[in-house]
Amino acid sequence: MIDRVKSVFAGHPRLRRVLLILVSLVLLAWIASIVHYRLTHIKETDARVAAEMITIAPRLAGWLVERPVMEGDLIRKGQVLAVLYREPSHLKVRAQEAALAATEKEIERLESLLAERRAVTRAAVQEADSGVKTAEEALKAAQIERSNAESDYRRNAALVKLRAVPEQQAEHAENAYKIATQNEASARAQLDAAKARLAKAQADALLGSLERQHEQANVHRDQVRAELDLARLDLEDLILTAPVDGVVDRTFANVGDYVAASQRVMLIHDPDNVWVEANIKETKIADVRPGQAVDVTVDALPGRVFHGEVWLIGNAATSAFQLLPNPNPSGNFTKITQRIPVRIRVKQEDGLLKPGMMAVISIDVRH
Numbered sequence: 001m002i003d004r005v006k007s008v009f010a011g012h013p014r015l016r017r018v019l020l021i022l023v024s025l026v027l028l029a030w031i032a033s034i035v036h037y038r039l040t041h042i043k044e045t046d047a048r049v050a051a052e053m054i055t056i057a058p059r060l061a062g063w064l065v066e067r068p069v070m071e072g073d074l075i076r077k078g079q080v081l082a083v084l085y086r087e088p089s090h091l092k093v094r095a096q097e098a099a100l101a102a103t104e105k106e107i108e109r110l111e112s113l114l115a116e117r118r119a120v121t122r123a124a125v126q127e128a129d130s131g132v133k134t135a136e137e138a139l140k141a142a143q144i145e146r147s148n149a150e151s152d153y154r155r156n157a158a159l160v161k162l163r164a165v166p167e168q169q170a171e172h173a174e175n176a177y178k179i180a181t182q183n184e185a186s187a188r189a190q191l192d193a194a195k196a197r198l199a200k201a202q203a204d205a206l207l208g209s210l211e212r213q214h215e216q217a218n219v220h221r222d223q224v225r226a227e228l229d230l231a232r233l234d235l236e237d238l239i240l241t242a243p244v245d246g247v248v249d250r251t252f253a254n255v256g257d258y259v260a261a262s263q264r265v266m267l268i269h270d271p272d273n274v275w276v277e278a279n280i281k282e283t284k285i286a287d288v289r290p291g292q293a294v295d296v297t298v299d300a301l302p303g304r305v306f307h308g309e310v311w312l313i314g315n316a317a318t319s320a321f322q323l324l325p326n327p328n329p330s331g332n333f334t335k336i337t338q339r340i341p342v343r344i345r346v347k348q349e350d351g352l353l354k355p356g357m358m359a360v361i362s363i364d365v366r367h
Contacts, residue, residue, distance in 0.1 A: 042288065042363045046339065047278035049298065049357040051269040054244065056081055059237045061261045064253050071251055075242045075268065082240040082253075082265050089235040096228035103221040110214045117210060128198035135191035142180070142187035149173070149180035246270040249355075274353050275311065276346050278361050279318055279339035287365040288313060294344050295362045301352060308346030310363060316340075 062084035069081055156173040251266045253259050276296055280288065288310060296306040317338035344361060346353065 042280065042284050042365055043360070044278050044280050044363075045358075045360050046280075047276055047296075047344075047359040047361045049274055049353050049355055049359055050277045050343075051271070051274045051355040053249065053355065054246070054268050054270075055264050056240050056242075056266045056268060057262050057264050058082075058084055058240060058259055059261060060084070060234060061263075062086075062238060062259060064255055064257050064259050064265070067251070067253070067255050067265070069248050069251075069266075071248050073248045075246055075248060077242055077245050079242045080239060081242055081248075081268075084238040084240075084259065086235060086238045089231065089238060093228065093231045093235055096224060096231045100221065100224045100228055103217060103224050107214065107217045107221060110210065110217055114210050114214060125198070128194065128200075131194040132191065132198050135187065135194040139184070139187040139191050142184040146177070146180035146184045149177040153177035240265060242268065244268075244270045245272070269355060271351050271354075272348050274346065274348055274355065276308065276344040276359050276361060278342045278344060278359075280342050282317065282338045282340055285313070285340045285342075288342060288363060289365075289367075292367060293364045294346070295364075296344065296346050296359055298353065298357045298359045300354075300357055304352070306346050306349065306353065308344045310342060311345040312343040314341035314343075 064082060065085050066083035067081070069075060069079075075081065153173045153176070156169055246268045249267045249269055252264045253266075259265060276294075290310050290313065292310045294308045294310060296308055297304065298306075317340055319338050
């Protein structure tokens with residue numbers, strides 16, 4: 001066959017030249033396409049699929065009594081993932097509810113007693129105030145009577161000196177004046193006693209001791225309510241629910257295990273919320289901009305292309321987060337091209353993109 005082709009080309013030199021020209025054109029076009037691609041695209045193999053891996057862990061310690069899901073299960077937001085032993089927390093809630101009920105009963109008793117005492121003391125104050133007013137009127141009357149008796153006494157005393165009235169009449173006037181003076185003093189004493197009774201009634205109306213007991217009962221009720229809310233929160237936190245729609249990636253505890261506070265029970269992630277993280281050389285990062293189109297291929301799905309766009313560009317090189325210092329403080333320096341992390345938003349398709357998959361990206365930097 002090869003000999004036949006050679007004979008054909010040997011007999012047709014023009015055909016051979018045409019074929020060589022066509023091959024050269026195809027080769028030039030291929031080389032031009034490669035050069036154009038490298039000038040307009042950034043290709044990077046240091047990339048992998050990522051997602052927010054959510055750790056499901058309890059706030060409180062306890063024995064794991066239920067775990068209705070297993071690795072690979074699809075879950076819905078709010079679905080129960082695990083349950084810890086709850087009976088002690090149930091009893092604590094019931095005890096706090098009983099304490100709250102008792103406190104509210106005590107407050108009701110104090111409020112009823114306060115209302116009763118206020119009514120009694122209000123009546124006593126009104127009665128004492130009425131007594132003060134009566135005593136004041138009696139004192140005024142006694143003062144008028146004493147003033148009139150004093151005038152009669154002085155007038156009769158003067159007339160006796162002139163022998164205009166008998167001495168017996170003057171003595172009667174003097175006795176009446178003394179009696180009126182005593183009556184005035186008695187009325188004043190009665191007024192002072194009425195005022196004292198009013199002051200005592202007003203003091204009793206303050207009900208300071210009962211009001212302080214009522215205030216303390218209200219404070220105690222608020223404290224018991226807070227403790228009840230905390231007990232209910234502890235009871236609710238013993239049930240671990242899914243914060244998002246997702247899938248169970250891995251479980252770390254089985255039914256019957258004792259789980260400490262903050263100990264991992266399982267890992268989940270939202271399969272619809274995935275992205276690609278790529279580490280691009282610092283010499284190429286200048287042309288990368290948010291919003292640029294990106295083609296993504298993963299090693300697990302050869303030939304399948306996922307479309308995305310540049311989402312975020314890191315503000316520090318990946319070496320800045322290494323545990324060992326960089327550069328080496330010993331003095332030996334080797335310049336190494338650093339890499340800048342870039343996050344690429346990519347659309348999930350049928351759940352094919354899974355966290356941890358290695359990927360290859362191609363960023364179109366023309367725009």
